[in-house]
Amino acid sequence: MRKTFAARALAAAALLLLLAACSDEGGADAPATLIVQAAGGESEIQAIEQMAKAFEAKFADVRVEVVGVAQQGDHMARLSTAFAAGEPPDVFLLNYRRFGQFAARGVIDPPQDLSIDDYYIQPLNAFTFEGRLLCLPQNVSSSVTYFNPSLFAKAGVPVPKAGWTFADMRSAAERLQAAGIEAIGFEHTMRTVAPFVWSAGGEVVDNVAKPTQITLDTPPARAALTYLKDLLRFGVNAAEEAADPAEERFARGELAMFLDSRRAVPKFRKSEALRFDVAPLPVDKQRATLLASDAYCVSKEGGHTEEAHEFARFAVGPEGGRILAATGRTVPSHMELSRSDVFLAPNEQPPSASVWLDNIDAVRPLPNVGPWNETEENASDALEQFFADKLSLDQTVARITDESKRLLSR
Amino acid sequence: MPTSPFFERSARPERAERSKFGSGAGSGAAVVGRAAVVVVFLTPVAFLVLGSLRAVGIPPAKGFELIPEGAGFEAYRALNDHIPIGLLLRNSALVALVAVPLTVLVASWAGFAMAQLPRRARTVALAATLGMLVIPLPLVWVPRFVLYNRLGVIDSLVPLMAPALAATTPFTVLLTYRAFRRVPPELFEAARLEGAGALSTWWRIGLPLVRSTTTAVAAIALALHWGNYLDALLYVRTPGNRTLPLGLSQLAGLDTNDAPILLAGAVVLTLPPLLLLALVQRPLLGAVQGER
Numbered sequence: 161m162r163k164t165f166a167a168r169a170l171a172a173a174a175l176l177l178l179l180a181a182c183s184d185e186g187g188a189d190a191p192a193t194l195i196v197q198a199a200g201g202e203s204e205i206q207a208i209e210q211m212a213k214a215f216e217a218k219f220a221d222v223r224v225e226v227v228g229v230a231q232q233g234d235h236m237a238r239l240s241t242a243f244a245a246g247e248p249p250d251v252f253l254l255n256y257r258r259f260g261q262f263a264a265r266g267v268i269d270p271p272q273d274l275s276i277d278d279y280y281i282q283p284l285n286a287f288t289f290e291g292r293l294l295c296l297p298q299n300v301s302s303s304v305t306y307f308n309p310s311l312f313a314k315a316g317v318p319v320p321k322a323g324w325t326f327a328d329m330r331s332a333a334e335r336l337q338a339a340g341i342e343a344i345g346f347e348h349t350m351r352t353v354a355p356f357v358w359s360a361g362g363e364v365v366d367n368v369a370k371p372t373q374i375t376l377d378t379p380p381a382r383a384a385l386t387y388l389k390d391l392l393r394f395g396v397n398a399a400e401e402a403a404d405p406a407e408e409r410f411a412r413g414e415l416a417m418f419l420d421s422r423r424a425v426p427k428f429r430k431s432e433a434l435r436f437d438v439a440p441l442p443v444d445k446q447r448a449t450l451l452a453s454d455a456y457c458v459s460k461e462g463g464h465t466e467e468a469h470e471f472a473r474f475a476v477g478p479e480g481g482r483i484l485a486a487t488g489r490t491v492p493s494h495m496e497l498s499r500s501d502v503f504l505a506p507n508e509q510p511p512s513a514s515v516w517l518d519n520i521d522a523v524r525p526l527p528n529v530g531p532w533n534e535t536e537e538n539a540s541d542a543l544e545q546f547f548a549d550k551l552s553l554d555q556t557v558a559r560i561t562d563e564s565k566r567l568l569s570r
Numbered sequence: 571m572p573t574s575p576f577f578e579r580s581a582r583p584e585r586a587e588r589s590k591f592g593s594g595a596g597s598g599a600a601v602v603g604r605a606a607v608v609v610v611f612l613t614p615v616a617f618l619v620l621g622s623l624r625a626v627g628i629p630p631a632k633g634f635e636l637i638p639e640g641a642g643f644e645a646y647r648a649l650n651d652h653i654p655i656g657l658l659l660r661n662s663a664l665v666a667l668v669a670v671p672l673t674v675l676v677a678s679w680a681g682f683a684m685a686q687l688p689r690r691a692r693t694v695a696l697a698a699t700l701g702m703l704v705i706p707l708p709l710v711w712v713p714r715f716v717l718y719n720r721l722g723v724i725d726s727l728v729p730l731m732a733p734a735l736a737a738t739t740p741f742t743v744l745l746t747y748r749a750f751r752r753v754p755p756e757l758f759e760a761a762r763l764e765g766a767g768a769l770s771t772w773w774r775i776g777l778p779l780v781r782s783t784t785t786a787v788a789a790i791a792l793a794l795h796w797g798n799y800l801d802a803l804l805y806v807r808t809p810g811n812r813t814l815p816l817g818l819s820q821l822a823g824l825d826t827n828d829a830p831i832l833l834a835g836a837v838v839l840t841l842p843p844l845l846l847l848a849l850v851q852r853p854l855l856g857a858v859q860g861e862r
Binding site: 205228234242244245412431 | 711716724803804808820
């Protein structure tokens with residue numbers, strides 16, 4: 161009798177496995193179920209789900225299943241695995257700095273029948289790969305200076321405004337600190353560094369379309385890096401940033417200036433006691449800011465490409481774009497929508513939301529080629545060490561240059 | 571054959587090994603040392619629990635708070651507003667209920683079989699098992715995806731249980747192998763002479779003598795399956811099939827002012843395995859010190 165125990169145990173386990181398989185609620189998708197994968201916080205995913213419901217209401221024969229992934233890294237791992245296994249989602253939302261690896265593999269089905277005249281050209285260009293538009297951009301955000309007017313008033317310092325210079329920003333930071341106010345904080349990554357390099361007259365890469373190396377070893381780029389590092393003397397240094405990020409300090413009303421794109425707005429709006437506004441980044445030799453844009457891409461192997469394109473068009477069009485813009489997180493790529501009160505929201509913070517629209521003619525993209533994502537992450541690691549005083553300027557630019565040559569040559 | 575003591579048949583009596591291990595048990599230094607270890611491991615748990623008791627919707631604390639601001643269970647009550655905690659717990663429990671016994675069964679079979687192999691075959695099997703330990707996990711993501719997809723079990727709980735069919739990790743096989751190698755071979759030989767088959771020998775002679783190790787294997791399997799985020803991320807899509815770690819990752823997308831909700835979720839994830847491990851700590855210690 162005991163001899164048969166193991167066989168019975170195995171049979172029971174197999175039965176449980178079978179039962180678990182049978183409990184699969186999503187295994188038998190209806191033919192017109194679209195899988196849409198996106199990364200983002202709870203509010204962003206909820207907004208996409210809300211948009212998906214609006215789409216279903218309009219196209220009754222299509223069901224949309226939104227797969228929300230909280231972290232970008234997990235989003236990329238899930239996408240890469242699914243593509244490699246030949247079972248990708250029908251639609252996926254990606255930043256242009258990360259879409260190159262999918263574009264290069266030819267797994268994206270180009271959009272059809274889009275009236276591109278309704279959209280800003282800058283994000284369309286960012287999702288154009290080898291001369292062909294591959295994904296439909298939902299937003300055209302850019303880096304700005306968030307500031308707390310109360311803290312500026314307390315220190316008797318004029319608030320930032322369009323056309324202010326690198327010297328103005330430094331002077332404001334110095335005076336704010338002298339008044340006992342923490343002046344400035346920012347992410348210590350390529351996202352922050354790039355627009356300052358451009359403004360100082362430098363370039364981030366040798367060729368945006370076909371980069372072979374990062375070019376932070378030039379005098380203007382070195383000057384921009386030195387300038388940013390010097391600013392940290394008046395604000396949140398690397399150790400403080402690690403312990404309590406600048407974004408949190410700004411949200412609590414303790415930090416005077418914070419550099420970021422539109423993505424920080426929903427969080428700051430939630431902090432009821434916080435009053436904030438935005439201004440363009442300071443200018444050195446020329447106006448420049450970094451393009452931040454995400455787009456809906458359709459998988460060639462998704463199985464429902466027609467419906468998927470319909471969904472992508474709906475998402476970036478006035479109806480879908482309105483739902484996403486209402487979250488406060490996006491600057492719509494649809495021109496008419498971006499100029500409407502849905503985005504400008506005159507009764508909500510920041511009062512100067514039009515800064516993002518004024519920025520559009522000064523936005524510049526980082527490369528969108530296949531190896532760029534890894535190259536940028538690698539460079540950002542070195543930059544973090546630079547701002548933390550663990551690498552000298554020479555060591556930083558040398559490491560970034562060498563590593564970028566290696567990674568971009570793949 | 572590897573020459574590490576880990577793989578050698580123990581020549582020392584188990585009791586002597588235990589008494590040696592426990593020789594300093596009563597000394598002050600040992601007590602201080604153990605207390606230090608407890609403090610190191612319990613401090614993050616204390617942070618977790620205290621953080622989860624903080625009021626929701628207020629900016630995060632700047633440092634450690636012994637009494638959290640607005641202390642209460644608001645975050646636990648809010649948990650279900652963000653993730654279907656009951657469903658996630660049910661799915662995680664179902665995975666653990668299948669995968670843990672299956673892991674113990676497969677690992678003990680594999681370990682027992684390896685221990686009975688002739689020397690040359692045993693060396694090959696050991697090398698292969700060790701080799702599998704060093705295979706980077708990302709290498710198996712795609713083959714597994716393809717396999718599960720072909721079997722029609724993608725986006726179900728099966729991919730989360732399936733690793734148990736291979737003992738979850740080669741480490742559990744090595745553990746049971748080591749335990750079975752400690753059993754005097756004469757016992758198995760005697761059983762064979764009395765006509766017992768392999769399964770009967772494993773069940774009646776081997777398994778009762780390595781109970782502490784199988785308990786340890788069960789604990790490892792529980793920890794791995796209960797906290798298995800990656801497989802859930804890669805192979806599960808439908809909300810109804812998600813497990814607790816995946817639900818917890820959704821909470822990571824919450825605003826930092828809602829961090830207590832994330833911490834409350836982490837407490838719910840951590841508590842069941844902690845309680846179970848506390849219940850089986852005696853046999854676990856037995857596995858560390860050597861089989862009785």
